[in-house]
Structure formats: structure tokens, C-alpha cells
Amino acid sequence: MTAPVAHPLRVAHEADWQRLESILTIAERRGARRLSDDDLLALPILYRTALSALSVARETSLDAELIAYLEVLCARAYLFVYGVRSSPVKRIASFFRRDWPAAVRSLWRELLAATLFLLLGIAAGALLVMADSEWYAMLVPTEMSSGRDFSATPASLAETLDASGESEGLAVFSTFLFTHNSQMAITCFALGFAFGIPTLLLLVYNGSMLGAMAVLFASKGLGLQFMGWILIHGTTELLAIAVAGAAGLRIGLAVLFPGEQDRVTSVKAAGRTASRAMIGVVLMLFLAGLLEGVARQTIGHVGWRYGIGLGVLLLWTVYFGWAGREAEGREREGRDQHAR
Amino acid sequence: MRADAEAALQRDLVTPEGVALRLKLADGGSRVSAFVIDLLIMLGLLIALTLLVGMALLAVGSRDNVEFIAVVWLLGFFLLRNGYFILMELGPRGATFGKRIMGLRVCARGGERLTADAVIARNLIREIEVYLPLTFLLVQAGTDNVTGLLALLGLGWTVMLLAFPLLNRDRLRIGDLLAGTWVIAAPRRTLLEDLSRAHVATPPFTDRQLAIYGVFELQALERLLRAEDPDGLAVAAAAIRNKIGSYGRIPRENDRLFLDTYYTALRKRLEQDLLFGKRKADKHAVG
Numbered sequence: 001m002t003a004p005v006a007h008p009l010r011v012a013h014e015a016d017w018q019r020l021e022s023i024l025t026i027a028e029r030r031g032a033r034r035l036s037d038d039d040l041l042a043l044p045i046l047y048r049t050a051l052s053a054l055s056v057a058r059e060t061s062l063d064a065e066l067i068a069y070l071e072v073l074c075a076r077a078y079l080f081v082y083g084v085r086s087s088p089v090k091r092i093a094s095f096f097r098r099d100w101p102a103a104v105r106s107l108w109r110e111l112l113a114a115t116l117f118l119l120l121g122i123a124a125g126a127l128l129v130m131a132d133s134e135w136y137a138m139l140v141p142t143e144m145s146s147g148r149d150f151s152a153t154p155a156s157l158a159e160t161l162d163a164s165g166e167s168e169g170l171a172v173f174s175t176f177l178f179t180h181n182s183q184m185a186i187t188c189f190a191l192g193f194a195f196g197i198p199t200l201l202l203l204v205y206n207g208s209m210l211g212a213m214a215v216l217f218a219s220k221g222l223g224l225q226f227m228g229w230i231l232i233h234g235t236t237e238l239l240a241i242a243v244a245g246a247a248g249l250r251i252g253l254a255v256l257f258p259g260e261q262d263r264v265t266s267v268k269a270a271g272r273t274a275s276r277a278m279i280g281v282v283l284m285l286f287l288a289g290l291l292e293g294v295a296r297q298t299i300g301h302v303g304w305r306y307g308i309g310l311g312v313l314l315l316w317t318v319y320f321g322w323a324g325r326e327a328e329g330r331e332r333e334g335r336d337q338h339a340r
Numbered sequence: 341m342r343a344d345a346e347a348a349l350q351r352d353l354v355t356p357e358g359v360a361l362r363l364k365l366a367d368g369g370s371r372v373s374a375f376v377i378d379l380l381i382m383l384g385l386l387i388a389l390t391l392l393v394g395m396a397l398l399a400v401g402s403r404d405n406v407e408f409i410a411v412v413w414l415l416g417f418f419l420l421r422n423g424y425f426i427l428m429e430l431g432p433r434g435a436t437f438g439k440r441i442m443g444l445r446v447c448a449r450g451g452e453r454l455t456a457d458a459v460i461a462r463n464l465i466r467e468i469e470v471y472l473p474l475t476f477l478l479v480q481a482g483t484d485n486v487t488g489l490l491a492l493l494g495l496g497w498t499v500m501l502l503a504f505p506l507l508n509r510d511r512l513r514i515g516d517l518l519a520g521t522w523v524i525a526a527p528r529r530t531l532l533e534d535l536s537r538a539h540v541a542t543p544p545f546t547d548r549q550l551a552i553y554g555v556f557e558l559q560a561l562e563r564l565l566r567a568e569d570p571d572g573l574a575v576a577a578a579a580i581r582n583k584i585g586s587y588g589r590i591p592r593e594n595d596r597l598f599l600d601t602y603y604t605a606l607r608k609r610l611e612q613d614l615l616f617g618k619r620k621a622d623k624h625a626v627g
Contacts, residue, residue, distance in 0.1 A: 005604075006534040007611075017531070028433050051359050060614055062607050064559045065566070069531045075353075075361050076526065079445065082356070082453050083432060091456070172410045179418040183467070186422070190468040193514055251518060268449075268520035275461035275519070282422075 007061045013053050017073060020046040024076055032080075047077040095279070098324035103276040105320060110246035110253070117200050118242055121207020122214070129215040139212040148213065154220040161222065161229045174293020181237060181285045185244035189251075189278050196252020203245045210234075228302040231309030233291035239316055240284035247274035247281070284316075349511075351524075353451045363447075365511050366523045370442040377438030382424055389416045421471070425463040430456055435526070445526040449510070458519040465515035469501045535565055536604045544601065549584040550609045556622035558610060561603050573599060 006014075023039045023046070032040065054070040061067060104111070128135040133150050140149075148160055184202075191198035210230065217226035254270035255263065291308070299305060349367060352360040366374075393413045397406065428436040434454060435445040446462070448454040505511045516522055564572050577595035580602060610620065 005536045007536075010531075010534065014531070031432055048357060051355065051357055054361075055359055060611060062555055062558055062610055062614070063534060063536075064562050065532050066534070069529055071362055072527055072529050074355075074359070075363055075524075076528070078353075078355055078361060079434065079447055079454075079526070080432060082451075083434060083447075172407050172414070175411045175414040179414055182418065182422075186464055186467045187472060190465050190472075193465070193468070193518065264517065267518055271461040271518035271520065272455070272457045275457050275464060278464060279460060 007063055007066060009053055009056055010066060016046055016049055020050055020077060021073060024080055027080055044081060047081050050074050050077060098327045099276055100280040101320050101323040103273050104243060106273055107246045107250055107277055110249040111242060114203055114242040114245035114249060117203040118207040118238060121204035122211035125208030125211025126215045129212045136212050136216060139208050150216060157217060157220050158222055161225050174289040177292050178286050178289030182282050185241055185281050185285060188244045189248045192248025192251040195256055196249045199245050199248035206241060225302055228305035232296050232305040233288045235309045235313035236284055236291060237288035240281045240288060243277055244281045247277045250274045355451060364525045366444045366525050368506055370444060371523060374438035374442040374444055377441055378436050381437055382420055385420055426460055429459045443525055443527050444523050446521050446523055449520050449522050458521050462515035462519035462521050465518055469514060535562060536607060537600050545605050550606055552583055552623060553606060554620040554622040554625050555610060558606055565599060565603060
């Protein structure tokens, strides 16, 4: 059989395409770092060459094989050239310095609402149990209360608030608390999709549990101690849950009220901000787990507990309120100038 | 019908350079297969982690180490559950092992860069799509007090979320919808050789014989020639000979040579027309 006569486009560029293919194979398997400088510089040029070859081939060639090949090659190159860009260290630094606090800041309305619902839950739980202590058993599941109910004596209740002093099992305990709470927060966030209603319910429910327990301890004259017991880690944990709830709400609101954008675009933008805030939430819960599992079990003094809890809250407020504002402002200025 | 289904999954993605790339969305079957493979891999990793932790537990008896090992297991499980999909999809391939095996990958809808935020968002949502109903069903099965209504609600929730990708045009999970991503088929292919042959530089066919067919028939013939099925070739050769009238210079029994020659000549002719702005779509088209 005689030799094939290829399309002129193929004759001119096939070597380039093959080089692009081999560069992509290395890059996809081992990452862009493994490419030589020559390959790295050649990649965008080869990509554009292939792309223009595809345009030409569509108009001038009827070789279905050639077009299909270029189609696949260009898509592969496109997805790499415009793929996820992350120099890990830089990304992490900018996440803490700017992205995370900025994401939380931009959620401030939802955060306010989530906090409000949490407080509403606390108030509701407290009022219900004050009106009728039967409610306690309904609000606090038995495995959570573990003996802390109205039949307990003040002495035994006070004991549950003490620092146990033993260091045994603390790490396991705090790890368990962290993984459990994180999963809860992620669920809180993910449920936002259903118009945010399950998120709100979860917030109210969490609050009501807290309110019910507060009334129990207050009724035995242990209100002050209980507050210390909760505050030491609770400021971080509740804030984290509120942020997760806020992130969920943002998505729910984007579904309900897309504004001038179409619904899909609006949800997409909300999802981006919300998920950025969520990574931070997991880290906050890790910290809360440490505070709950270690600090609370070793520090028994009520004053210290208040001090740590409120101090940490102040730190969070300052961080979320002001971190990265300058960089944000600079960026906006730059954009404005660019627009002009 | 099959062609229709394929066309329904085709999407044009306009690159920043202004060229529309034709992408094919992943179909439901391969999405499910990829997910099952990933679940099995995660299960395997979890078993390996547990075995490792168990062996370490046997090797060292002291209490401090027991605690440490328990922490390792808890954190390992948490990272696996939340990190496996995210870390894999953040890589240059944009795909988990399951997706790689099925030849799929995640990319941003509408051609922008796939960001880490998007990957994280699409995977955290899996919590309500899979893990929550799964945990729910397991817990329900574990306790005896399954009320009919509650079980039905749980089942309804699960079915609704699982069927979601099949109910929209773009095969989006809720996570995809939220993150602005979709999953596409990302095949690899090598370039096969051109089917035009050198010995027919001057076509031995008349204009009338080449004016019968269009692009559709040409590319159908290309598929046939690449498939190299002798029966198919014989049928096609007979049909074409019949249509263009007798043609004697190529021996009748050599179907392959006849079809190669006709393909080369027809393609040359149709490609020349293309240069003059004429694209004859198929044999019914005028011109």
C-alpha cells in the first residue's frame, strides 16, 4: 500500500502536537514543577498553535480523525494551562492574611443572622425548661447529658464542671470532639442549599440545648461556673458554628434571591465565598477541640476560664474585623485605576 | 437515537483565545462507576490504616502510645473522609483515581480557571448528598424504632439527591451546581495516519461521480475504512459502485483499493470546495 498523503496542516505541525502531548503527559503525571524550563516556556505557545490548528482544521479538513485528535489535545492542554494554580505556601499565606477574614467579613449579614438564631435557640431552650423542667429531657439527648439532669445533686453537677486534672485520654477526647464538631459544621453548611432552613433549625437546636443546660446549672446555683465551663472553648466553637451557618445561609439566600444575576451564577458566587469561609471553620473547630479537650480539663479556675474564653473571642473579632483590610483596599484601588 | 444522546452531552467551551472547544460531559454510568471505585479505594485505605494502627497497638503495650494511636486513627479517618476527593481534584489531573480510571475530570463551567474554592465547595456538599443519608440509613437500620414515615423521608431525600444529576441537562451534582464545576470525559488519543493515498493524486473519477456524496458519507466511509471489517467494506464498495456507475480500471475483487481511491478522490474534491466556502453536508444537499 502506498504512503498516506497527509493534510498540509498535519505535515507542518504534527511534530509540535506530539511535543505538546509528551509535555502534557509529564505535567499531568508529576506536576508542572517537573517540566524543564524549555518545556515550560514552550507549553503555552504549543497550546496556542494547536488551538489555531484546530480552527484551521475545522474549516479546511474533512479528516474526522485529525479534528477529533486536535479537539482532545486542545481540551487537555487548555485544562492544564487554565487548571488549578496553587503554589501551596503562597496560597496558605494569602489565605490567612487576606482570603479567609475577607470571606468571613463579606458574610457579616448572614453571620449576624446566624448568631441571632443561635441566641434565639438559647433563649427558647432556657424559657422552655424554666417553664417546665420536663422539656430538658426532650432538648438534651441522654447521651449528651450523661447524668446531668434535674435529679442530680448540686455536688455531682459541680463535679462535672471541674477540671479532671488527669491528662489521660485528653488527646483522644479533643480529637473526637474536633472530628465530630467539624462534621456537624460541614453538615450545617451543606444544608444551606435547601433554602437555608435546615441550617437555621440546626442553629436553633444547638442553642436550645445550651440554654436548657444553663437553666439546669443555674437552678442549682452553679450558673457562674457553668458559664466558665462553656466559655473557655464555646466562644471559638459557637463562632465557628455560626460562621458555618452563615456560609450555609449565604448559599440558601443565593438560591432564593438571585437578584440581577441568573440563579446558577448567583449560587456559584455564593458557593465560592462560603466554601472559603468553611476551610477556616474546620481550623477553628480544631482549636476549639484543643481548648475543650485539653485547656478545660487542666484549668479549673473560673476566672481563668472566663479570661481565656473572652480573650480568644476578642482575638477572633479583631482578626476577622481587620485582617487583610489594607491588602483588600489596595486591590480595589488597583482595579479602579485599571478600569479607568 | 444514540447520536442524539451523544449530541445532548456535547458542550462548547469558549477558551480565552476565542476558540470553541467541543467537550463531552461524562455520562451517568461512568460517574457512578468512578464514585464506587473511589469508595472502594477509601475503604481499602481505611482498612489499611486500621490494620496499621492495630499492629502498632500490639507492638507497643504502654498506655501513652495507645492514646497517640487512637488520635492517629481518628484524624486519619477525618482526613480521608474530607480530604481524599479535595486533594486529588486539586492536582494537575483534576480527578480522583476513580475518575482517572473512567477517563473523567472536573473542570470549571464556562471556561474559567478551576479554583481551589470550587473544588472544596463541590466536595463538602457531598456530606449531605452521600454521607448524611448513608449515616441516617445505617443508624435507622441499627435501631429498631424505625418509624415508617421517617424511613420514607430519608429514602426520598437520598433518592432525590442521587437522581439529581440525571434530572438536569448538564449532569450536575448539587455540589457541581454550587461550585460552578462539571465533570467531563477527558479521553486521550493518539493521531492515526491519514487515509488519503498518494497514488491517486490525479483522481480517476469524473466530476459527476464525485458530486454524488457529501461530508456525512465521506466520514462514514472513513469510519468504515478504519474499522477494517471486510464484510462492511464489501457492502460499501458494492453500494458505491452501483451508485457511480460501472468503473473498470480497478479490479472488481479489490474492494479495499477501490474504496481507498474513492475516499481520497472524494475528500480532495470536498476539501477543495471547502476552500471556496462550499460545504456539502450530505448527499441530499444541493451543490
